[in-house]
């Protein structure tokens with residue numbers, strides 16, 4: 233792999249910089265411990281909030297920060313908290329640590345490397361909207377995150393930072409650590425609540441089951457992402473507007489993006505939100521340092537497997553929610569996957585679709601049946617058994633899940649998982665139709681892509697949760 | 699076929715005590731059962747049902763939704779190779795194939811000596827470290843065929859026993875309930891549930 237790959241690129245402007253507010257302890261050997269956290273300013277925001285601010289004042293700072301949720305939908309946290317019906321108690325906070333959208337890699341690091349920052353954020357949120365209890369739901373497969381959070385919670389309890397009369401005030405709240413057992417769909421907030429009630433993790437219909445009014449145990453519930461809550465200590469200490477000003481006009485604060493795939497230095501980067509461009513992230517030496525072997529970008533996924541794909545004409549867009557939405561995709565969970573010009577688009581498309589076929593919870597027919605069909609059709613194309621009518625069939629099945637293949641999708645399903653399976657098809661088949669046709673004609677990839685025959689045991693969406 | 703032993707019954711009750719409704723503890727208790735026996739037995743599910751006051755079939759219904767729960771013995775080391783998009787792009791499938799050759803089994807099966815199971819898994823949130831794998835949910839990053847061979851040899855020789863406990867054991871540090879526990883949510887929900 234050649235080293236000096238960035239020299240010939242123009243980044244289209246100065247690469248913006250900003251403070252590390254979420255990742256400041258990631259490099260430190262003891263950043264995850266109670267001592268390491270307190271030594272670096274930890275729990276000062278909690279004390280400040282509890283002893284000098286009213287809950288409404290804390291909520292006002294979060295509103296002023298204009299922080300968009302980092303779990304995928306990008307809804308402003310302060311606004312979401314405002315949807316809680318007044319005077320209905322108990323109300324709960326559920327923390328979504330299920331991180332399993334392909335390409336997404338930041339919540340696990342926040343939990344492993346800075347668990348106290350998250351705990352501090354959780355208590356601040358509970359104080360701001362009066363939660364009686366918080367439930368920290370971690371993805372089942374993340375053993376180290378579970379261990380680090382358990383230790384951090386035990387230490388926080390022992391130091392009067394969680395539980396009874398926190399910091400000597402009248403405010404009391406518990407955090408219960410719990411975890412899943414392997415099911416992507418449980419990341420969807422109503423499915424998460426079902427799972428937390430001890431059920432199969434299938435989404436609830438919205439309306440009527442909007443968590444803010446009918447959530448956990450049918451009580452008002454806020455579901456927030458790990459990264460969202462990890463921002464709260466900074467917002468309380470520095471103020472909402474200071475946070476806001478770190479980012480662009482329509483995307484505030486700093487934000488973490490994971491860039492994987494065909495770049496020289498894949499990595500997880502905290503960048504000023506809304507003003508850094510994709511090109512900067514891919515090419516700047518302080519980030520990914522260019523596409524491997526000086527190749528060109530063929531396509532990239534800007535926001536997780538559910539997102540529509542982007543191409544070279546999108547490289548100079550800023551990572552700004554409204555800009556990316558407008559361009560027909562989403563920043564989702566900050567998961568960027570770069571594919572260079574040698575990528576087999578049929579195989580890439582199939583692999584993402586197989587994920588959704590496997591993870592469909594089976595509650596609604598268009599998704600359960602449709603995603604399985606899509607996967608089977610793509611798999612037969614990939615293994616040299618494609619038929620001429622298959623491309624039309626792919627679109628026909630896609631239409632039954634996501635009418636009009638619109639963006640944002642119109643769904644015939646209970647939750648957005650079904651339509652997500654259509655994104656890679658609408659992206660790859662439309663743009664690289666010749667590659668699919670070549671497979672159908674010749675049973676293999678076009679010249680110029682890295683053709684590797686299919687692994688024999690890799691077929692079909694075998695274990696849908698039905 | 700085993701129910702919880704005495705110390706796990708105590709632990710199970712402590713876990714249940716941190717939720718406003720007992721059924722919420724089902725998934726953590728299924729993990730505890732899997733930790734005790736290496737997989738989830740019928741008797742363990744009946745025992746969980748008794749502890750949280752639901753039927754065994756309700757526990758079974760929940761358990762079968764989640765991929766981490768196994769209902770028959772699997773390998774002592776479960777090797778999960780990620781083949782999702784970021785890993786596929788840099789050789790996830792080739793790595794899986796190598797693991798299959800090395801162990802002489804296909805993904806989804808277990809070696810005759812009961813030591814290894816291989817699974818072809820979805821994204822494990824290590825995409826920038828691709829290709830990534832987990833052994834009993836402990837990570838290995840940027841794995842090559844050579845590292846994989848070494849890893850398997852080390853596991854076989856028992857050299858990683860401290861770092862990687864047998865399948866079933868997940869977190870080795872647990873949350874404790876101490877006198878600092880506030881119980882506010884549980885009391886408030888109990889009032890609502892009592893009408």
Ligand SMILES: Cc1cc2nc3c(=O)[nH]c(=O)nc-3n(C[C@H](O)[C@H](O)[C@H](O)COP(=O)(O)O)c2cc1C
Nearest residue numbers: 301302303304328330331332419420421456457460
């Ligand atoms: C299929 C699906 C999977 C999701 N997975 C996650 C996840 O793993 N983590 C997460 O925080 N949000 C996930 N979400 C989004 C949640 O439903 C919810 O919007 C989010 O947790 C809210 O937190 P935020 O407002 O702080 O972003 C998922 C949504 C869908 C439809």
Ligand code: SF4
Nearest residue numbers: 593595596599645647
């Ligand atoms: S769209 Fe798919 S994942 Fe979502 S509820 Fe329906 S079947 Fe389940």
Ligand code: FES
Nearest residue numbers: 780785821824825
């Ligand atoms: S795609 Fe393999 S870890 Fe995310």
